[in-house]
Amino acid sequence: MSSATLAPLFAQSMLIGFSIAAPVGPIGLLAIQRTLQQGPRAGLVTGLGAAAADAVYGAIGAFGVSALIDALTAARVPLVLGGGAFLLWLAWSIWRAPVAERAAQAPGGADLARAFVGTFVLTLSNPATILSFVAVFGALAGRLAVSSPWTMIAGVALGSALWWLLLSTAVGLLRERFDARWRRRVNLASALVLAGFALWQALGLLQG
Numbered sequence: 001m002s003s004a005t006l007a008p009l010f011a012q013s014m015l016i017g018f019s020i021a022a023p024v025g026p027i028g029l030l031a032i033q034r035t036l037q038q039g040p041r042a043g044l045v046t047g048l049g050a051a052a053a054d055a056v057y058g059a060i061g062a063f064g065v066s067a068l069i070d071a072l073t074a075a076r077v078p079l080v081l082g083g084g085a086f087l088l089w090l091a092w093s094i095w096r097a098p099v100a101e102r103a104a105q106a107p108g109g110a111d112l113a114r115a116f117v118g119t120f121v122l123t124l125s126n127p128a129t130i131l132s133f134v135a136v137f138g139a140l141a142g143r144l145a146v147s148s149p150w151t152m153i154a155g156v157a158l159g160s161a162l163w164w165l166l167l168s169t170a171v172g173l174l175r176e177r178f179d180a181r182w183r184r185r186v187n188l189a190s191a192l193v194l195a196g197f198a199l200w201q202a203l204g205l206l207q208g
Contacts, residue, residue, distance in 0.1 A: 006151050016161070017054055021047070026197045027119055031164060032171050033094065033190040034070025035117065036183055040172030045112045049119030055157035056124065068088025077128055079108050080201050083125030087198035088104040090118075095191035 021027075027050045035043030178186065 007149060009148055009153050010155040012019050013058070013152045017051070017058070017159025017161075018155035018163050019055065019159075020156075020162040021050065027123060027195055028167065029190050029193055030058070030090065030119060031167055033186060035168050035171040036175055036178055036186055037097075038111075039175065040117060040168040042112065043168035043171060044164055047168060048161055049116040050123040050162060051157055051160035052116075052122050053123035054160040057151045057181045058156040079080055080204070083122055083199040084201045086118075086122055086125070087194050087201075089189040089196070090122075091194040094187050094194070097187060107142035143191045 027047065031046045034046050201208040
């Protein structure tokens with residue numbers, strides 16, 4: 001395909017990745033909380049874990065891997081339960097975490113790697129992400145030549161990463177305005193909301 005044909009597809013895919021990442025859910029809340037506690041780098045890496053998972057699901061939708069789509073759909077219950085349990089563990093960890101007097105601690109490489117892997121796994125376990133990307137990318141792939149899936153995947157990954165860069169940068173600019181008392185309040189609120197997301201997912205299973 002020519003560059004003139006690929007450019008609109010890349011732009012559409014970027015917009016899709018940005019739009020799906022932008023709503024403030026559990027990953028967005030984690031990115032904000034970690035940015036306030038540990039700095040913009042920690043928040044960005046947290047978001048990039050989600051962006052990598054978005055790219056995986058974008059690939060599934062773009063390549064139309066029907067067997068894998070069916071397997072993920074069939075595994076909805078264990079995915080929701082596993083993701084909910086992970087959210088509850090994160091909520092408990094944040095609730096109990098001590099707050100430093102100054103927001104100056106910089107995470108090391110191991111901490112950043114754990115943040116990336118944790119949000120990657122958490123995003124992969126989110127059924128809403130699965131359905132969103134499979135539906136949207138499947139529709140795009142059906143309207144475009146089959147030689148373009150990698151352009152779609154690159155676009156969604158970049159669009160998602162762009163959102164996390166903007167979010168972590170914006171929150172990082174406000175970071176020094178939060179003293180220890182306010183960061184503690186953010187921690188407690190984040191823990192409660194994350195636990196709420198976990199319970200909401202479990203309730204969805206009961207109702208479904």
